[in-house]
Amino acid sequence: MPRPLTLLLPALIPSWNFFDVIAPSPRVQYGLTATAETEPKAWLEFRPRPERVSLLQMAQRLLWNPERNESLFLTSCAERLVQQPTRHSEDEIFKRIAADLAADPDTAEGPPWLWFRLVFISRDGDGLSQEVLFEALPRRRSDIAIR
């Protein structure tokens, strides 16, 4: 069966098992280095949540929520990368981190090598545990198409 029809089938015959189990949750972390040989000293969370979101912002996001929906897409890519790794998911994450860095004047001219890794958070007894389940090979920022 052609690939798009395979992707369409779960929509036409849906399972509707939303939140049946609360699976480990991914966070995308990135780092920048001067060379491809040395790992980042500090990993930063990509798009950390704001401390608070006002009721007005929540109402506005009903109609305009592109950043949040993109973050949810990246969560899907992260889950795919540990379940069935594909070049596509890795490309999408690199592309969107690189685009954000390029758009920010503080990071637009930073170190040339971009790294990312996926940290999964899960329940561990009464606490939480974190585990790095995927780390991408670094890419040169100038090689990532961001337009």
Added chain:
Amino acid sequence: MTLDAASRLTEILLALALIQQSLEHMTRFRAEQVLFSVRIGLCVLVILGFGSPWPLVGLAGLSLVILERFQGPYNGGSDRMGLLALWCLTLSQLMPIPVGKELFLAYLGAQLMLSYFISGWVKILNPDWRSGRALAEVFRFSAYPVSEALRGWANRPRVLLVMSWAVMGFELAFPLTLLSPISLLAGLAVAATFHLANACLFGLNRFFWSWFAVYPAIIWLQGRIF
């Protein structure tokens, strides 16, 4: 509500939902802008009722290109409902006989009912949902809460226990709302409030519009069956 009215209202609401989603892609990458500009154009034709059913056929074809582009739905469940609605409407309109048209709209309405019932069923089978622990974990560490402040809700076990049972109870009881037009409207009002809460707390705005678009189909189905 007649079949034609339900079909037309569903396609207009769906087209508006797809325009809202498409606009969110217009600020990013050029390839996405092209793809979603075409989708906005087709949605406008659907709303105007121009050239029916071909704009819907175009949207269905384009949905395959978008699925390929993102290697699946861009936003999981909400996009799946949008795809289901789009393909059911398209196939319904392409059917040469009335019973065929009815069949696809009825399938869409039935899937809306199942989307609530099955979600409730899989939750109630899970002891973590019955104890409120699953919802606490959604707030504590899942990717969904829109702010760090909301994570504090994980420390309110009694509130979350009540919320868990309220969600499961509503979802499992939803099929009963089909017994009368009034109970269905009440059920849909509760459902819309539920999606609104999910949009506010978890940023799932697309669910609200995608599910809302399908409400005319289930209202028609209720009248057709009872």
